[in-house]
Amino acid sequence: xxxxxxxxxxxxxxxxxxxxxxxxxxxxxxxxxxxxxxxxxxxxxxxxxxxxxxxxxxxxxxxxxxxxxxxxxxxxxxxxxxxxxxxxxxxxxxxxxxxxxxxxxxxxxxxxxxxxxxxxxxxxxxxxxxxxxxxxxxxxxxxxxxxxxxxxxxxxxxxxxxxxxxxxxxxxxxxxxxxxxxxxxxxxxxxxxxxxxxxxxxxxxxxxxxxxxxxxxxxxxxxxxxxxxxxxxxxxxxxxxxxxxxxxxxxxxxxxxxxxxxxxxxxxxxxxxxxxxxxxxxxxxxxxxxxxxxxxxxxxxxxxxxxxxxxxxxxxxxxxxxxxxxxxxxxxxxxxxxxxxxxxxxxxxxxxxxxxxxxxxxxxxxxxxxxxxxxxxxxxxxxxxxxxxxxxxxxxxxxxxxxxxxxxxxxxxxxxxxxxxxxxxxxxxxxxxxxxxxxxxxxxxxxxxxxxxxxxxxxxxxxxxxxxxxxxxxxxx
Amino acid sequence: xxxxxxxxxxxxxxxxxxxxxxxxxxxxxxxxxxxxxxxxxxxxxxxxxxxxxxxxxxxxxxxxxxxxxxxxxxxxxxxxxxxxxxxxxxxxxxxxxxxxxxxxxxxxxxxxxxxxxxxxxxxxxxxxxxxxxxxxxxxxxxxxxxxxxxxxxxxxxxxxxxxxxxxxxxxxxxxxxxxxxxxxxxxxxxxxxxxxxxxxxxxxxxxxxxxxxxxxxxxxxxxxxxxxxxxxxxxxxxxxxxxxxxxxxxxxxxxxxxxxxxxxxxxxxxxxxxxxxxxxxxxxxxxxxxxxxxxxxxxxxxxxxxxxxxxxxxxxxxxxxxxxxxxxxxxxxxxxxxxxxxxxxxxxxxxxxxxxxxxxxx
Numbered sequence: 001x002x003x004x005x006x007x008x009x010x011x012x013x014x015x016x017x018x019x020x021x022x023x024x025x026x027x028x029x030x031x032x033x034x035x036x037x038x039x040x041x042x043x044x045x046x047x048x049x050x051x052x053x054x055x056x057x058x059x060x061x062x063x064x065x066x067x068x069x070x071x072x073x074x075x076x077x078x079x080x081x082x083x084x085x086x087x088x089x090x091x092x093x094x095x096x097x098x099x100x101x102x103x104x105x106x107x108x109x110x111x112x113x114x115x116x117x118x119x120x121x122x123x124x125x126x127x128x129x130x131x132x133x134x135x136x137x138x139x140x141x142x143x144x145x146x147x148x149x150x151x152x153x154x155x156x157x158x159x160x161x162x163x164x165x166x167x168x169x170x171x172x173x174x175x176x177x178x179x180x181x182x183x184x185x186x187x188x189x190x191x192x193x194x195x196x197x198x199x200x201x202x203x204x205x206x207x208x209x210x211x212x213x214x215x216x217x218x219x220x221x222x223x224x225x226x227x228x229x230x231x232x233x234x235x236x237x238x239x240x241x242x243x244x245x246x247x248x249x250x251x252x253x254x255x256x257x258x259x260x261x262x263x264x265x266x267x268x269x270x271x272x273x274x275x276x277x278x279x280x281x282x283x284x285x286x287x288x289x290x291x292x293x294x295x296x297x298x299x300x301x302x303x304x305x306x307x308x309x310x311x312x313x314x315x316x317x318x319x320x321x322x323x324x325x326x327x328x329x330x331x332x333x334x335x336x337x338x339x340x341x342x343x344x345x346x347x348x349x350x351x352x353x354x355x356x357x358x359x360x361x362x363x364x365x366x367x368x369x370x371x372x373x374x375x376x377x378x379x380x381x382x383x384x385x386x387x388x389x390x391x392x393x394x395x396x397x398x399x400x401x402x403x404x405x406x407x408x409x410x411x412x413x414x415x416x417x418x419x420x421x422x423x424x425x426x427x428x429x430x431x432x433x434x435x436x437x438x439x440x441x442x443x444x445x446x447x448x449x450x451x452x453x454x455x456x457x458x459x460x461x462x463x464x465x466x467x468x469x470x471x472x473x474x475x476x477x
Numbered sequence: 478x479x480x481x482x483x484x485x486x487x488x489x490x491x492x493x494x495x496x497x498x499x500x501x502x503x504x505x506x507x508x509x510x511x512x513x514x515x516x517x518x519x520x521x522x523x524x525x526x527x528x529x530x531x532x533x534x535x536x537x538x539x540x541x542x543x544x545x546x547x548x549x550x551x552x553x554x555x556x557x558x559x560x561x562x563x564x565x566x567x568x569x570x571x572x573x574x575x576x577x578x579x580x581x582x583x584x585x586x587x588x589x590x591x592x593x594x595x596x597x598x599x600x601x602x603x604x605x606x607x608x609x610x611x612x613x614x615x616x617x618x619x620x621x622x623x624x625x626x627x628x629x630x631x632x633x634x635x636x637x638x639x640x641x642x643x644x645x646x647x648x649x650x651x652x653x654x655x656x657x658x659x660x661x662x663x664x665x666x667x668x669x670x671x672x673x674x675x676x677x678x679x680x681x682x683x684x685x686x687x688x689x690x691x692x693x694x695x696x697x698x699x700x701x702x703x704x705x706x707x708x709x710x711x712x713x714x715x716x717x718x719x720x721x722x723x724x725x726x727x728x729x730x731x732x733x734x735x736x737x738x739x740x741x742x743x744x745x746x747x748x749x750x751x752x753x754x755x756x757x758x759x760x761x762x763x764x765x766x767x768x769x770x771x772x773x774x775x776x777x778x779x780x781x782x783x784x785x786x787x788x789x790x791x792x793x794x795x796x797x798x799x800x801x802x803x804x805x806x807x808x809x810x811x812x813x814x815x816x817x818x819x820x821x822x823x824x825x826x827x828x829x830x831x832x833x834x835x836x837x838x839x
Contacts, residue, residue, distance in 0.1 A: 112746075112748065113675060114668070114671040114675070114747070114748055115671070115746045115747050115748045115769075116671075116674060116675055117746075137675075137677070138675075158620060159620045159624070161618050161620075165617070165618060166617070169591060169595060170618065170620075172595075172624065172627065173591050173595045182815070186815050188813070188815045188816060188819075189813070190816070192746075192793045192794070193745075193746035193748075193749075193793060193794075194744045194745050194746055194769060194793060194794035194795070195587065195588075195592065195744055195766060195769055195770070196581065196583075196592055196594075196631070196744055197631065197795075198744075198795030198797070198809055198810040198812065199809065199812055199816070199820055199838055199839075200628060200631070200632055200636075200820050200823060200838075201581070201594060201627045201628055201630060201631055201632075202628075202816065202819060202820075203627075204594060204624055204626075204627025204628060204630070205623060205624055205625070205627060205628050207624065207627075208620050208623065208624045209623050209624075225674075225675050225676055225677045226677060227677050228677050247529075248529030248530070249529070251528075251529050251530070251531060251648075252528050252529050252551070252552075253648075254552055254648035254649070254650075254651070254701075255648075256647065256648060292679075292704060293704075293707055293708075295703060295704070295707055296700075296701070296703070296704040296707065299701055299703055299704060300701070351616040351617070351618045351619055352616065353527065353530050353532065353615060353616060354527075354529060354530040355527050355529060355530050380618070383616070383617040383618045384530070384616045384617060384618065385616075385617075385618040418614070418615055418616070419614065419616050419619075420614050420616060420619045420621040421621045422619075422620050422621050423616070423618035423619060423620065424618055424620060425620070426620050427620075427621060427622065431621075435621070435622065438621055438622075439611075439621075439622060440611070442608050442609065442610060443610055443611055443612065443622075444622070445608070446604070446608065446610040446612070446625060446827070447612075447622050447623040447625065449823075449826040449827065450623055450625070450628070450823065450826075451623075452822075452826065453819055453822035453823055453826060454819065465622065465623075
């Protein structure tokens with residue numbers, strides 16, 4: 001991964017920078033020891049590593065503002081970091097950067113059940129937002145699989161999704177407002193407890209901007225009443241195409257399940273070997289979950305069953321109780337762990353139009369044969385978000401490179417059929433150099449124009465999202 | 478009036494423009510701007526509709542009615558329930574899908590399903606420099622690059638002329654029920670709406686309006702027939718509600734305020750609705766979105782808007798003049814200086830000559 005050369009003028013002023021940061025932060029909140037900065041050298045995309053110059057852990061919006069004002073004045077790049085769970089290298093430092101971690105910003109600032117919102121500091125973890133309101137029967141809907149660890153700051157930066165977004169949407173659909181600090185230290189409030197913007201929807205632009213427009217320190221989130229219950233059904237088919245057609249027919253029939261998960265044969269086999277969930281021996285498996293009161297669940301599952309039977313399923317297993325439901329989910333939820341047991345793997349994140357599913361799975365099969373690497377497919381079938389897992393052996397020289405090349409081909413395929421490079425993980429470092437596959441130079445210019453306005457010196461989260469050569473003239477300006 | 482029939486012709490019209498352009502579909506939404514008319518009405522037709530994938534791609538000038546008919550044929554709809562402004566504003570013409578998106582128009586179901594911007598998957602537009610830009614796409618989960626889709630929704634043509642939009646569509650329900658009761662005060666009415674919206678019963682509409690003796694509140698539930706019956710029963714038992722005739726089309730189009738000389742639209746936290754009403758002198762009032770959307774009507778637009786904006790400055794939220802004469806009062810809630818600076822900066826990037834719908838966003 002090509003990175004810009006560290007700015008020598010910044011590297012040379014490390015001591016001065018540390019001294020100035022210590023003047024506005026508690027002693028322990030400035031980390032400049034080389035051994036300690038290693039803790040921030042990478043995120044969930046651990047193939048790439050680079051310790052930052054310094055790391056800071058501010059404890060308030062005011063401290064974030066003071067840090068950014070200093071870095072802005074000294075021309076120091078800043079890499080905002082939530083919990084460091086990004087799978088795309090969204091929080092990977094450069095050698096001349098200050099990592100700004102929000103891990104000390106964890107407070108709940110306000111809960112208003114009548115207005116159905118919660119205001120939190122942005123370092124709070126996704127799951128602990130729900131924990132703050134579930135005693136009252138509410139929850140925060142976006143549920144990325146890292147939800148135990150990932151911070152709301154990162155969720156906002158990457159516009160995180162989850163398994164349940166067919167019904168509840170992703171972060172941007174559940175975000176009412178943010179406090180965001182611009183690179184020059186200016187504190188801005190976007191949105192709040194009310195709906196929709198008075199002027200341009202800047203909240204919508206900041207969400208998903210991968211920490212390149214500002215540092216989010218507080219967020220107002222929409223909370224929802226928990227449904228009375230939820231239950232899954234497992235349906236096995238003897239071809240991917242039939243499973244895809246079944247998904248389409250269910251949606252056309254007006255049923256809106258809360259989740260539709262798809263697994264192909266390699267994935268089923270691996271999960272079964274690992275978790276022994278009792279999955280059927282078949283080519284494609286759907287796990288479909290519906291919500292509501294008992295009678296509503298029965299009604300929806302009956303409809304789904306009726307549609308599925310028209311497609312000759314090899315197995316149709318409705319969960320009768322919580323135990324059976326847990327068994328159905330067991331295999332799916334252990335999919336990534338199962339893969340990790342048997343191999344190294346790379347997890348992709350493209351989205352395709354649901355209608356293209358059988359074609360895309362065929363083409364992935366061809367690519368798998370061509371590159372000589374196995375692929376297992378897990379897929380949020382309701383919304384088209386695919387997670388092909390390419391299996392490789394990191395200890396065999398050249399396999400990582402082969403795997404990356406094959407991953408690029410799969411993502412190009414996603415774009416070719418009308419989809420996109422990333423459905424929920426973000427571009428980060430990982431897909432930066434593929435952006436030209438999906439966007440024309442003008443499309444990218446328009447996005448970089450937005451960056452120019454929020455962060456004219458291009459100091460925030462450098463070397464991500466935009467190909468370096470495409471961004472060169474903006475960075476130099 | 479310029480009515481380009483292709484995206485290339487939109488580029489030509491913008492590149493050749495020597496002065497301001499009044500960007501519109503058919504002008505039913507009362508957007509105030511000046512210049513030569515540039516209408517997208519000839520950029521018409523559905524490009525792609527996949528009911529099984531819940532996605533629709535459509536040219537910007539396509540009549541909203543044509544879109545709704547095509548969706549209804551497959552048992553689907555635009556879940557954000559866009560308002561038809563013609564009765565309220567006394568305008569005529571054909572509402573277009575591009576107009577809906579450019580104004581981010583959302584009706585009562587916004588409270589549960591989200592706004593137009595939440596259903597907008599992708600856009601193509603020509604900016605003020607004549608650049609053809611695409612952003613987003615036609616899939617539901619997409620975080621590739623910055624989200625200019627949101628930026629374009631509600632930008633009223635000031636950043637670019639939309640040529641094509643992609644939207645998420647949803648199934649139409651089998652059954653709809655509306656449940657209602659009278660409460661004594663606006664506080665009581667909003668509290669009942671909050672209880673409905675805070676229940677697990679998927680309320681998709683929550684409105685209130687004054688009537689003789691108090692405030693009428695109404696909740697809507699939709700879905701499969703048995704499920705609607707169950708949820709309507711639970712809500713009715715809990716809140717003492719009874720069924721009424723469907724009021725949602727009239728609420729959506731704000732028909733109650735059609736005869737008012739001046740109309741102001743306010744977005745606040747539902748819990749602040751009563752304080753806003755106490756601060757203004759309105760003749761006609763309608764609350765939607767659980768109390769968070771307040772429609773105010775009266776004879777004196779300037780006084781109404783000034784008072785509403787003062788309340789919003791204090792409480793958070795925003796008030797806009799929708800219809801009537803507002804004198805010296807800005808039609809939109811003034812923004813904090815850093816936000817105004819970003820807005821100006823973005824406009825200068827996307828419309829360097831300042832020719833797109835000047836004045837449309839205040």
